[in-house]
Amino acid sequence: MLEQDFENVHSPVHRLDPRAKVVVAICFSFVVALSDRFTAVIPSILSALFLVFLAHLPPRKVCSRLLAVNGLILVLWVFLPFTYPGETLFRVGPFQATREGILYTLLITLKTNAIILALIALVTTMSAFDTGRAMRRLGIPTKIVHLFLLTYRYIHVIYMEYQRITKAMKIRGFSPKTDLHTYRTYAYLVGMLFIRSYDRAERVRAAMLCRGFTGKYYDLGEFSFGHSDRILTGLMLLGILGISLLQWG
Numbered sequence: 509m510l511e512q513d514f515e516n517v518h519s520p521v522h523r524l525d526p527r528a529k530v531v532v533a534i535c536f537s538f539v540v541a542l543s544d545r546f547t548a549v550i551p552s553i554l555s556a557l558f559l560v561f562l563a564h565l566p567p568r569k570v571c572s573r574l575l576a577v578n579g580l581i582l583v584l585w586v587f588l589p590f591t592y593p594g595e596t597l598f599r600v601g602p603f604q605a606t607r608e609g610i611l612y613t614l615l616i617t618l619k620t621n622a623i624i625l626a627l628i629a630l631v632t633t634m635s636a637f638d639t640g641r642a643m644r645r646l647g648i649p650t651k652i653v654h655l656f657l658l659t660y661r662y663i664h665v666i667y668m669e670y671q672r673i674t675k676a677m678k679i680r681g682f683s684p685k686t687d688l689h690t691y692r693t694y695a696y697l698v699g700m701l702f703i704r705s706y707d708r709a710e711r712v713r714a715a716m717l718c719r720g721f722t723g724k725y726y727d728l729g730e731f732s733f734g735h736s737d738r739i740l741t742g743l744m745l746l747g748i749l750g751i752s753l754l755q756w757g
Contacts (some may be wrong), residue, residue, distance in 0.1 A: 513569050514632045520740060521563035525733045525756070526642035528741040534628040535748050537623050549618045549757035556625035557745050563629045577624050581617050588613045636660045641727050650723070653658070664673060669704055673697055684703045 515522075521529075538550045560570055585673070590600070592609030631639060644650065679695065684690045687742040 514531060514563070514565050514628065515565050515635055517633070519562060519564040519633075520736070521559065521629055523736070524740055525731055525737045526634050526638045526647055527731060528733070528737055528744075530632060530639065530642045530646060532741065532744045532748070533627055535745065536630075537750050539748055540619050540622050540626075543619065543755045544614065544615065545755055546618075547617060547638040548751050549694035550620065550658060552751050553622040553625070555751070556629065558624045559744075560625055563633055564627065565633075570625070573628060574624060577620060578617070580623060581620055583660060584613050584616060588616075592749050627733070641733070644727060645731065648732045654723075662705075662712075665703055665708065669708075670697075670701060715756060 536552075536556075540549065543549050543552065587598075589605040589609035590603045592606050592612055594606035594608030595606045597607045597610060617750060634642075636657065640653050640660075643656065644653045674697070675698070684694075
C-alpha cells in the first residue's frame with residue numbers, strides 16, 4: 509500500500525542527514541508556494557529536477573507519481589483559463605480563455621510539480637521512521653509526530669482490512685454494477701471499515717497503555733551531521749535563498 513520505492517538507493521541525497529532533508533523540504537515548499545513570478549518558479553522546478561537527478565531516482569517511477577498529482581491539476585486547466593478575468597486569447601463555443609488565466613494556471617502547475625519533485629527527492633528517500641525521528645529532533649510537537657507515525661502505520665492496516673472484506677465479497681459472488689445493490693454494498697463496506705478501524709484503535713490503545721505508554725516518544729538512535737551534510741545542506745539553502753531573491757529581491 510505505502511511503497512517505499514526510493515528508499516533503498518545509494519546517492520548523496522540518501523546519505524544526507526534526515527533533519528537537514530526535513531528543513532530543506534519545508535523551506536523549499538514555503539518559498540515556492542508563496543512565489544508568484546515565473547523568474548522564481550522556473551529556477552525552482554529546475555532545482556527540484558536536479559535534486560531528483562542527484563538522488564538517482566528511477567525516472568519512470570517519479571513520472572508515475574507526478575501523473576497522479578497532475579491528474580488533479582488537469583481539472584484546473586479545464587476551468588481556470590475560462591473563468592479568470594483578463595485579455596481574451598481564444599474561444600471555445602461561448603467560453604473565452606484569457607491570457608492571464610492560462611498564465612496563472614501554468615504558474616500553479618509549475619509550482620505544484622516543483623514542490624512534489626522536491627518532496628520526492630528529499631522525503632521519500634528516507635524511511636517514515638527516520639522522518640518521524642527527524643521531526644521530533646527538530647522540535648515539532650510530539651502529538652504531531654505520533655500522529656504522523658501512527659497514521660503511516662495504520663493506513664496500511666486499514667488497507668489490508670479493505671482487501672480482506674473485498675475478497676470475502678467476491679467469494680460470495682458480488683460483482684459491482686451500476687445499481688442500488690452495489691451502492692448499498694459499498695456503503696456497508698465503508699461502514700464496516702469504520703467500525704473495524706475503531707475497534708482496532710481501541711485494542712492498540714489498550715496494548716500501548718499496558719506497555720507503559722505515557723505520551724512520550726523515546727528515541728535511542730543518534731543522527732550524525734557530518735562535513736558532507738553541512739556542505740550539501742548549505743548549498744541547498746543557498747539555492748532557496750537565491751529563489752527568494754528572485755521573487756522578492
